Amino acid sequence: MKPNNIPEVVVQRLPLYFRAVELLSRRKVEVISSQDLGSFLKISPTQIRKDLSYFGHFGKQGKGYSVNRLHKELRSILGLEQQWCMALIGVGRLGRAILSYGGFEPHGFKIAACFDTDPKQIGKKVSNCIVQDISGLEEKLRQSDIHIAIVAVPQDQAQRVIDSLVKCGIRSILNYAPICARVPAGINIRDIDPVMSLQTLTFHLTNIREGSSRTR
Amino acid sequence: MKPNNIPEVVVQRLPLYFRAVELLSRRKVEVISSQDLGSFLKISPTQIRKDLSYFGHFGKQGKGYSVNRLHKELRSILGLEQQWCMALIGVGRLGRAILSYGGFEPHGFKIAACFDTDPKQIGKKVSNCIVQDISGLEEKLRQSDIHIAIVAVPQDQAQRVIDSLVKCGIRSILNYAPICARVPAGINIRDIDPVMSLQTLTFHLTNIREGSSRTR
DNA sequence: ATATGTGAACCAGTTCACAGCG
DNA sequence: CGCTGTGAACTGGTTCACATAT
Numbered sequence: 001m002k003p004n005n006i007p008e009v010v011v012q013r014l015p016l017y018f019r020a021v022e023l024l025s026r027r028k029v030e031v032i033s034s035q036d037l038g039s040f041l042k043i044s045p046t047q048i049r050k051d052l053s054y055f056g057h058f059g060k061q062g063k064g065y066s067v068n069r070l071h072k073e074l075r076s077i078l079g080l081e082q083q084w085c086m087a088l089i090g091v092g093r094l095g096r097a098i099l100s101y102g103g104f105e106p107h108g109f110k111i112a113a114c115f116d117t118d119p120k121q122i123g124k125k126v127s128n129c130i131v132q133d134i135s136g137l138e139e140k141l142r143q144s145d146i147h148i149a150i151v152a153v154p155q156d157q158a159q160r161v162i163d164s165l166v167k168c169g170i171r172s173i174l175n176y177a178p179i180c181a182r183v184p185a186g187i188n189i190r191d192i193d194p195v196m197s198l199q200t201l202t203f204h205l206t207n208i209r210e211g212s213s214r215t216r
Numbered sequence: 217m218k219p220n221n222i223p224e225v226v227v228q229r230l231p232l233y234f235r236a237v238e239l240l241s242r243r244k245v246e247v248i249s250s251q252d253l254g255s256f257l258k259i260s261p262t263q264i265r266k267d268l269s270y271f272g273h274f275g276k277q278g279k280g281y282s283v284n285r286l287h288k289e290l291r292s293i294l295g296l297e298q299q300w301c302m303a304l305i306g307v308g309r310l311g312r313a314i315l316s317y318g319g320f321e322p323h324g325f326k327i328a329a330c331f332d333t334d335p336k337q338i339g340k341k342v343s344n345c346i347v348q349d350i351s352g353l354e355e356k357l358r359q360s361d362i363h364i365a366i367v368a369v370p371q372d373q374a375q376r377v378i379d380s381l382v383k384c385g386i387r388s389i390l391n392y393a394p395i396c397a398r399v400p401a402g403i404n405i406r407d408i409d410p411v412m413s414l415q416t417l418t419f420h421l422t423n424i425r426e427g428s429s430r431t432r
Numbered sequence: 433a434t435a436t437g438t439g440a441a442c443c444a445g446t447t448c449a450c451a452g453c454g
Numbered sequence: 455c456g457c458t459g460t461g462a463a464c465t466g467g468t469t470c471a472c473a474t475a476t
Contacts, residue, residue, distance in 0.1 A: 008429050009445070015415035019394060033457065041396050045457090046447055053459055061453045061458045078415050079422025086414075097313030103394075107411045147421055148414065172417040174410060178235060178319075180257050188420045188429050190413040194390060195323045197406040198302075198364065199231035199294050201388040204404045205363055206295025213224050213404050225467070249435060261435090262469055269437055277436045277475040 010051050016041060017048070018074040024067045033064035085112035085146045086174075089161050090153035091121055091131050094176055098152055099127040111150070113140055117157070134161070138168045148172045155179055162189075226267050232257060233264070234290040240283045249280035301328035301362045302390075305377050306369035307337055307347050310392055314368055315343040327366070329356055333373070350377070354384045364388045371395055378405070 020041055034045035052058055055077055059065045088095055088111050115134040122133050149170045153161050158177030166187055173189040183189050236257055250261035268274055271293055275281045304327050331350040340347050365386045369377050374393035382403055389405040399405050
């Protein structure tokens with residue numbers, strides 16, 4: 001049961017399950033049924049069972065899922081047993097906000113280096129991180145174990161930066177730039193764009209209609 | 217052709233189209249075919265044509281879509297002809313980052329008020345915005361035209377805050393808190409959680425397999 | 433000739449229904 | 455008996471194929 005072709009929708013729900021199970025674990029809940037987990041996450045129990053069954057038989061019939069077991073399994077499936085080092089590209093207003101954001105480290109994600117092209121920034125220390133010239137990226141990647149890059153550069157520089165990240169061997173990118181980046185097959189990119197989210201909200205506000213909606 | 221039941225997936229692609237068309241407009245491109253727009257956005261031309269056809273007949277056979285026309289239409293469809301005022305709830309580290317982020321205003325989204333529960337914060341000025349007690353929210357909503365709330369409070373306060381937002385009549389929420397919030401039907405909530413995005417990336421890094429992936 | 437708009441065909445993802453196990 | 459795990463049925467979203475317009 002070591003799968004190799006999980007639908008992407010399923011992969012996107014896994015972190016959700018993990019988060020729920022972390023919470024349950026903290027609350028000392030020991031067993032949870034797909035029923036209860038489902039009503040908590042607003043996902044159908046069948047969905048949850050099917051998703052989890054891609055990876056193994058974690059549940060106990062008649063009982064449910066051991067929270068502890070599920071926690072461990074999801075941690076392993078998602079690759080969260082190690083700490084992940086990341087490089088931040090772009091230390092403008094957005095980049096600085098990301099650097100000062102304390103939400104990554106508790107989850108095992110660490111910004112280990114930051115880069116910029118602006119000569120005025122290079123050498124400066126921002127949130128305990130010395131800004132380096134982006135030309136040093138490849139070398140830095142060799143000597144440290146950075147596997148994820150966060151892109152926080154302006155729109156017009158983003159594609160170029162992403163290209164050089166890929167050339168340096170980065171395969172995972174968290175992209176905050178408002179572009180539809182072109183990446184070769186095998187490279188994973190995840191976009192974060194609050195403005196686009198807001199625009200779907202205003203669509204609903206403008207086109208008054210019933211029914212709530214969600215995304216991930 | 218004024219629709220009332222557009223699939224949510226379609227709604228989520230509209231901002232993407234809008235962004236592309238904005239860019240094309242800036243580049244003085246006058247006409248674009250679904251073909252070309254598709255290869256730019258990595259979306260099939262048929263998909264684009266079908267999506268747009270929900271809202272009208274914007275294209276010209278044999279030519280393509282007038283960029284200008286499409287820009288205007290999408291602006292109208294998404295409700296972006298007006299400026300939207302937003303309330304930010306929570307001015308901790310994350311909230312401050314959001315306040316200082318300059319990416320909202322150029323797109324017509326303005327943080328018009330910010331709130332917190334921490335007495336130490338109340339009355340302080342953060343990025344030109346005076347922090348108010350959250351108890352003043354309902355009044356503030358009455359006197360201004362705020363229709364969107366941004367939630368940037370800690371996990372354990374988020375559901376409570378969202379409940380009171382809903383009670384105050386807010387129907388659109390951009391949620392940065394790592395929770396699966398319960399909202400009544402008719403309320404739209406969009407979650408932004410970079411950690412979850414990172415976790416899907418580490419899944420792919422850990423379970424080495426081919427094929428790139430994307431989300432929105 | 434070229435590109436849109438759209439019903440029909442197709443496919444992926446979700447839900448159903450139930451067998452199997454604790 | 456309760457809840458998981460899963461093939462089968464279904465749903466809705468995407469792509470195909472072509473009629474239609476310029």
